[in-house]
Amino acid sequence: MSSLVAGPSNHIQTDIEDVLQKNSDSISSELLQNRTISSGHTVLFRLPSGDTRSLVIKANQELNFGKFGKFDTNSLIGQPFGLSYEIVDKELRVIPPKPLQDLEETEATNELIYDGQSVQPLSSEEIEQLKKQNTPATAIIQAQIENHVNYHLKTEYSKDKYRKRKEAKFSKSFSTLEPTLYNVNEYWFSKDPSKIRELRSDALAQMLSHGNVHTDGRYLVVDDGAGILVTAVLERLAGKGRLIVINNTESPPTHFVLDNMNFSKNQLKVMTTMNWAYTDPNWNVEYHTDDESERKNEKQKVRLEKRKRLVEDLSQLRAEFFAGDWDGLLISSEYEPYSIIELLEPLLAGSANIVVHHPNIQVLAGVQTKLRQCPQYLSPNITEIWTRRYQVLPGRFHPLMTMSGNAGYLLHTIKVFNNPMANAVENERKLARLAKKRKIMSGGTISVS
């Protein structure tokens, strides 16, 4: 299918539509399906206070957000992700998106505004009363503004800030967020970064780039950060390719971040987990299968079958693992990274990417020093991720005062095949050059080659 269109604009319109038509079936139906809220889905809720909450939605339930209101989940099911709603009598009303208000500056200053004054005559009891009467948030805020002693003195920006603060407190509304990798990552990073080993979303995005993680690829992942890295790779694989996750316990790893993502069975099927014991080619455990004739019990037979299947699956997995040719190795682990790389490097394909994330540079510096001495790692390098966010408001554009301090560090290298011949040639040249130099210095005769 030729997708290039180059030429005068009058031809373009039809061609583009043509392309779109052909492509409509290619738009993954799974993708579309995932973008509407269904029962059993995880939904991220952004509350007026700025908090985000992650909840699993089931039909016919009541969701209670405390002071922000409560409502019936049925009104949410079938909705696309990303909209904002107002809660009115347990029902949801879609709020149209609010554009930024351009504020006209006035002459107001804070010259006459004194701290410590009692400026807000509406007491908390009075406010509670208004709330009980189901007064809409806007009315409460309006009442506060009207009774505020100094409100008229404020600058427009200050008034805006005041209003927004009150809205965050009294508003009975929320927005939904799609549990994409980015949203889930941000959610965990602000809630409890230590659980995901402080892997911030921009650092994770860079890992995926360095690792050239794409659908139909084959990757090895070591993830001690609740599965955030596994989640990222799974999302990119989109059901095609292969992912082996190596973990440090006998039981399956606690990768609870995966649960937030609403992955389908199809997407999950490319992944298998394996523990470190099996990464030793010389290690084999004899799985004794009891003499079948003795076990006539139905239950025991079933169990035996299950066990047999497990053993077969395991040996198949190991065969696949040791066959090698893996496209990349991604690491976010509590264990020493060089020891991991050393163990798994022989299984990587040539030109495979190795990417390690760590919150502390000292660990990576040690790894890089060791990698530099081995010829099979090309240009190992360390980078720090730095991001700054800006407040975007008309007339008030500036970097945010507080922001996340660190996203950790990345180590990236490419596995290559050392050619002793190539190095030998290089060394010969070096020696020849040195010899030439010495001869010149000592006044001997040399032949120019």
Place this chain on the structure above:
Amino acid sequence: MSKNKTRDSLLPITIVPGQEFNCRFGTYRHSDFLGIPYGSQVASRNGRGFVHLLRPTPELWTMALPHRTQILYLADISFVTAQLGLRPGMHVLEAGTGSGSFTHSVARTVGPTGRIYSFEFHETRAIKAREEFQRHGILDYVVLQHRNVCRDGFGLTDAVDAKQVQRTVSALNEHGFTDISMYETLLRPYDVNRAPTPVSVKSIRNKLQSAEQGKEERRLHQIATSKAAKRHPETDMNEPAEKGQASFPDSTSGSGNSSKRKHDLPELDNNTDPQVISGQDDRGSKRMKLGESSQDRGEAIVVDAQTPNDVEDTTKEPGASLEIPDLDTSTSTTSMSTNVLNTGISQKNKRSEEDTHHLASELILTQTTKEVRGHTSYLTFASLLPATL
């Protein structure tokens, strides 16, 4: 297509049998590259060096591609990819193909089931980009158009995941975009080096003190010698050595080079100078016991960090006058590399002293590289949500 990377220089090449490839690391025949696995190191034909052949990736391409415009690098590309939640199957609009750096990366991320609709108003650039997409096998999911979208719009209806590149926030605002955010993102690369652990300033202080002391001793010695010579004019200047006293290299060699003072004086191995005795106790700590005659000169001592008792012991010994400036090491029990003192201690002793304290003789140090390549853009994001359903 393959790339080679030699010491941080990345060059893209397309293998055409029969052709030759020349670079500062040597000459190579393209046919040499055929049939060998990606990642291989290949020696040049003329022995000038080697290259590594790497499998092309969007990231390597970004670093190697011929620039026709300013491009986006890995930090920005990754950031945008994450913010927009790009994944396989998505459809993306790109206004401004440029040199195709971002296009390649997005194609990798959303393809083959997704699409990137890329628009470039510069005809030559559009053509060059198309050639590259075709050569790299991604043309199936890149829809490239030669078109000025700022002037003529996208011509797309029902487009999904639109990303508009507009210059100001107010423009976004006017067109109904909300939730506007802006970021800048940078990569800071680090150099890693090994260096000897910095040594405590106390050790140099001690060295200088012993150097001063040594100088003074020699001065006095010379005075004594010359006095003796005056009394006995026929006496050889070398007499002190015959008498079995310490021979100071400076006086015999005649050089007043102070740098020699810093090194140990091997002669002191045979030193029978009653004033300076070096000793070693069974616990392996090194101590200097002073004769009474050097009391007034004072002395500084090395203290074994692990045996604070040494200090008390030496004070009890007769005739010893000790100044212990290193009070912290005498009381602490840390095993940080302690300072090695060379106050005229013999070469042999110095070496064994170093052995016991070589735990942290080297550090691995990191530093952001001298030059950091920045970026030229702020990344602005906004959402376009339906006003009604």
